[in-house]
Amino acid sequence: MIELRHLHAVIAIAEERNLTRAAERLGIQQPPLTRLLKGVEQELGVQLFERHAKGMRLTSAGRSMLKGAYDVIARMDETVEDVRRIVRGETGELSIGFTNSALCHPSLPDMLGQFRETWPDVGLTLTEGNSSQLLGGLREDTVDVAFVRTSIPDVSDVVVELIVEEPMVVAVPRTHRLAKDAPASGLKLTDLENEDFILYQSQYNNGLYKTIVDACLGAGFTPRVHQKGPQLLAALNLVAGGLGISLVPQSMQQHHAGQVVYIPLSSRTALTAPLYLVFRSVRMTGAKLYFIHQARRIRQTYVDGSSDQPRLPVGPCLNGYAAGNGAR
Numbered sequence: 001m002i003e004l005r006h007l008h009a010v011i012a013i014a015e016e017r018n019l020t021r022a023a024e025r026l027g028i029q030q031p032p033l034t035r036l037l038k039g040v041e042q043e044l045g046v047q048l049f050e051r052h053a054k055g056m057r058l059t060s061a062g063r064s065m066l067k068g069a070y071d072v073i074a075r076m077d078e079t080v081e082d083v084r085r086i087v088r089g090e091t092g093e094l095s096i097g098f099t100n101s102a103l104c105h106p107s108l109p110d111m112l113g114q115f116r117e118t119w120p121d122v123g124l125t126l127t128e129g130n131s132s133q134l135l136g137g138l139r140e141d142t143v144d145v146a147f148v149r150t151s152i153p154d155v156s157d158v159v160v161e162l163i164v165e166e167p168m169v170v171a172v173p174r175t176h177r178l179a180k181d182a183p184a185s186g187l188k189l190t191d192l193e194n195e196d197f198i199l200y201q202s203q204y205n206n207g208l209y210k211t212i213v214d215a216c217l218g219a220g221f222t223p224r225v226h227q228k229g230p231q232l233l234a235a236l237n238l239v240a241g242g243l244g245i246s247l248v249p250q251s252m253q254q255h256h257a258g259q260v261v262y263i264p265l266s267s268r269t270a271l272t273a274p275l276y277l278v279f280r281s282v283r284m285t286g287a288k289l290y291f292i293h294q295a296r297r298i299r300q301t302y303v304d305g306s307s308d309q310p311r312l313p314v315g316p317c318l319n320g321y322a323a324g325n326g327a328r
Contacts, residue, residue, distance in 0.1 A: 007069040017055035097134040097146030100231040165272040179261040186266035189219040196226035196244035249273035
């Protein structure tokens with residue numbers, strides 16, 4: 001059987017045209033190299049080299065063998081380099097998971113654009129799901145990193161980092177009385193006690209749904225949930241249709257701008273929407289590490305950089321790229 005060591009031997013002999021120099025180049029003695037060459041010729045049933053006073057000379061079969069040896073070695077080198085690039089994270093795929101409300105955080109489109117500029121050969125796949133589904137994706141290695149709105153349980157080798165906590169605002173139909181009569185200081189939760197709530201409910205009643213219900217209970221009333229949407233954007237569609245009010249992250253204010261009025265909560269109503277980055281501390285390629293670094297920069301911009309929570313800019317939503325579509 002012809003092996004790579006045989007091909008390297010043929011190349012070295014052909015280029016050096018001398019068995020002694022070829023052996024030195026390969027780091028072996030001349031007798032083992034001579035036996036190696038004879039073994040190749042016996043395996044192929046042809047003579048690859050002729051001995052002359054000036055050294056080793058390729059036969060016509062040898063020239064054909066040399067060409068093939070160069071091709072095989074080149075392909076092998078390319079394969080090895082491709083594998084190394086994948087390990088370094090320079091090529092391959094990076095799967096990013098989002099919960100529905102996390103998809104519309106204004107920093108994420110810019111972050112993805114910057115990532116593509118830095119890692120142009122890494123394909124991005126965006127996947128939407130609830131926190132439990134995304135955690136399952138992390139465990140099964142179908143998701144590399146994910147953005148969620150609720151902190152997941154303590155799981156071995158899964159890292160959970162708070163990226164930002166953005167204020168929540170009250171979304172009301174433009175014809176609602178609060179759209180015109182809301183106090184300048186913002187609304188208190190008790191101002192919403194008699195309103196019909198439209199909330200977005202996940203399979204496990206976690207995330208922002210639980211945050212809103214718990215906050216209302218803490219304010220002394222049980223929210224009257226009139227409608228439930230499967231996703232945050234669906235809930236806003238119902239608000240736009242005049243079916244009730246909702247509480248949403250501030251970054252959602254670009255949606256239904258003509259039909260929905262967004263009213264801030266009072267400064268004493270500390271109701272925020274956290275955004276967490278979760279990932280497993282395994283398979284840490286260069287691309288994955290860089291993406292995590294970019295996500296941490298969001299935290300530095302919106303949290304570490306100021307003692308006051310800045311007003312978030314509005315920006316495009318990533319929903320159009322989600323549900324498993326690639327971002328190429």
